[in-house]
Amino acid sequence: MTNTILSFSLIDAEFRNTGLERSENLAKDLEWFKDQGHNIPEPSDPGVCYAGFLEDLSEKDPQAFICHFYNIYFAHSAGGRMIGKKVAEKILDKKQLEFYKWDGDLPLLLQNVREKLNKVSEGWTREEKNHCLEETDKSFKYSGDILRLILI
Template sequence: MGLERSEVLAKDLEWFRQQGHAIREPSTPGVSYTRYLEELSEKDPQAFICHFYNTYFAHSAGGRMIGRKVAEKILDKKELEFYKWDGDLSQLLQNVRDKLNKVAENWTRE
């Protein structure tokens, strides 16, 4: 589906480590946020999907622009893997929209 970003994120973290940067373990706020999202996905799937939609589309659109600027300014034009997508991004985004709409088609307005 093209949603999986952890593998490419791991590649970027490894690149940073090779550049001499320390990669720390997840912080307490990060772990708490992860738990919150896991609980939200079980207790309130509609809210979780809304959050997912906003975050996913922000990272795929605006995030790519930010990633390019960061690469130009401080990474010696190194394009991070997180901002690369397999396939046509517009089509991947449309596929995500279609799947989310399918999931939500039986939800009530409330």
């Protein structure tokens, strides 16, 4: 328990305000879509379900939480950017959405977070590291369910 509390304090200290956060930019994009006459739907089941799952992990399982943290932010900056570019080319007249703009140099922001991830995980036991890695399946499953909404 003490270890868990320590891990959460470290996560709080290291992984807030990394510059990778997307919520504000996403909110701007939603406003833009609204201005274009689109209806902004309520969050659908896969998103609500994943958000609830992450909130739960954030209170009780730091290693698993960090796995999702890594995958989400790094996926958006890698494959996500490629998908965003394709979508912009095909249906947005090449408009670059705010979601794909980062304040500052993205490779540098990513490198900073990579270093922090390595630093935090140095304090973990082999079992805790394995636990973090094994969470990858769930990370892809939950994000995949959200990604598949694009097909509807």
